[in-house]
Amino acid sequence: MTSSPLSPAPLRVGIVGTGYAGTTAGEAYRAIPGVEVVAVAGKEADRLAALAAAWDVADVYPDWEAIVARDDIDIVSVATPNALHDVISIAALRSGKHVFCEKPLAITSEAARAMVAAATENDRVLEVAFNHRRRADVQWAHRYLEETGVGRIYHARASWKRRSGIPGLTSWFTSRDLAGGGALIDLGPHVIDSLLYLMGEPRVVAVSAVAHGELGRAGYGAMDNREQMAGSGRFEVEDLVSALLRLENGASVALEISWAGHTADDEDISIELLGVDGGLRLFVPRYKPQDTLWVYRQDAGAPVTMRPAVTVPGGEHGLVITEFIDVVRSGDWTGHHGEFALHRTEIIDACYRSAAEGKEVTL
Ligand SMILES: NC(=O)c1ccc[n+]([C@@H]2O[C@H](COP(=O)([O-])OP(=O)(O)OC[C@H]3O[C@@H](n4cnc5c(N)ncnc54)[C@H](O)[C@@H]3O)[C@@H](O)[C@H]2O)c1
Structure with missing residues (x-):
């Protein structure tokens, strides 16, 4: 050295x-x-x-x-x-x-x-x-939750959904041995990381998940602008995972990650936090750099919606x-020995086990 x-x-x-x-x-x-x-x-x-x-x-x-x-x-x-x-x-x-x-x-x-x-x-x-948690909108949401808060967060909805976004269909990304999974292990780490970061690092104690690979196997959904290392040449993984996560504090998360779907979703990243006193929504279509935040509260008996003016400069x-x-x-x-990244992998691993076994899995 x-x-x-x-x-x-x-x-x-x-x-x-x-x-x-x-x-x-x-x-x-x-x-x-x-x-x-x-x-x-x-x-x-x-x-x-x-x-x-x-x-x-x-x-x-x-x-x-x-x-x-x-x-x-x-x-x-x-x-x-x-x-x-x-x-x-x-x-x-x-x-x-x-x-x-x-x-x-x-x-x-x-x-x-x-x-x-x-x-x-x-x-x-x-x-x-x-790097996604370093987006300026995620950072603002984190600060808002710390400084103001929305009361106890009892449920969250988190997703990353693409219409046609399988990176390198038949590349290493779609080889089970090289990638370990499909949409969930590719996009899930970012969504799960930002979500847990915003929620204050609660532990996930159980997951119930389903996985589908229909579109990739049928040849649909390829992202056409990427050049990845070759893999097995086959589509061996899932292109959609939907999961219910139970957290140690009694809260729950509805998670959906998909590379492809015959739907309006087009590279949409979304996190919605439902608190007792308010709600916070981050919705980022196609990596949009502004107008991605909403805060919902009830003031003087009336619903109030705030649109924080945060611009994302990029470079995360x-x-x-x-x-x-x-x-x-x-x-x-x-x-800084990787310990907090470990829980993200444990969650993804548990989702795959749950989908394979067809039942809820505890962590
Ligand atoms: N943080 C992010 O936002 C982000 C974005 C894209 C990709 N990634 C991650 O980065 C990783 C790579 O993704 P990519 O899109 O760059 O893939 P890629 O296929 O474009 O690149 C993979 C590279 O690994 C090299 N490689 C493979 N085996 C090797 C070996 N034995 N020795 C030396 N080099 C070897 C290949 O030659 C290639 O250059 C993946 O884990 C992916 O999940 C992260």
Whole structure:
């Protein structure tokens, strides 16, 4: 390792994956003073060459192992198909590197727990890319709930629904072994993360879920503007999950995540929180940067609807990576060993088990 946590020496980053996630992360690191991207790994020679030229990176590799094996790299940024997240992260953590991992943390609870254990035992930072919660509208909602509140939140509705949004139909995203699941494990981490964040991190104690993969299997629903790594060439996962979540505080959540549907939904993200004294709604169609918030209350006996004027400037991935670098530099890594991402994976895992078994599953 070239630097201790408090050293002024540059932090040296190796990026694994050259797709959307790896490229976005690389741009974010490069924008932070004192952080250098020194190596990139990926299977696509053309993308590696293009990134090496654009980022002035000398070392590119076809396999992640070459990055983890180096002793002059401080941080490994993991942006590969989901099934590799645990394998790469655990190896990197054991070799003394900090890890920034794309969502989901892992494809099973067991793998996610092993990652948290590796980060804890080696006392290295393990952070996950929950960039959606950094949207300015989600941040405003969080602040409103903390400062003003809506009374006890007894029920929430949370969803991400697309009309035609299967990323890379027949790519790794739709291979069970490489992705671990479909719409839920792809879009669910962001929705569940923002929801739990807004609700004050309640624990989910039970889930009852159903999963369908009708549209993908019938060849409908492909998102046409993405180029992902190849997979099995088949559609082996679900394109819709609907679930009822029971929370430890007695509250409930109706969750629906879908990649595709013959419906009006078109990349719609929605979170509705129903409190005893008020309600809060976040509705983001097609990543809309404004007019995404509603607050409902009853004042002087009449229903009042507020429309907070919050604009979302974008760049959330950069914010998450900046915070990650700040944590690494702080030298205080308590609570940054991936533990809070773990519960998100446990919820998703439980939903898949419930759908497979056809009954409610407790966590
Ligand atoms: N935070 C977000 O908003 C966000 C957005 C998109 C994707 N993601 C996540 O990022 C990850 C990657 O998604 P993507 O869309 O960039 O996929 P992608 O298919 O475009 O890229 C995957 C990359 O992994 C590389 N790879 C695979 N096996 C490898 C190996 N053995 N060694 C080195 N490199 C290897 C591939 O060569 C490819 O470059 C996924 O986990 C996805 O869920 C997160």
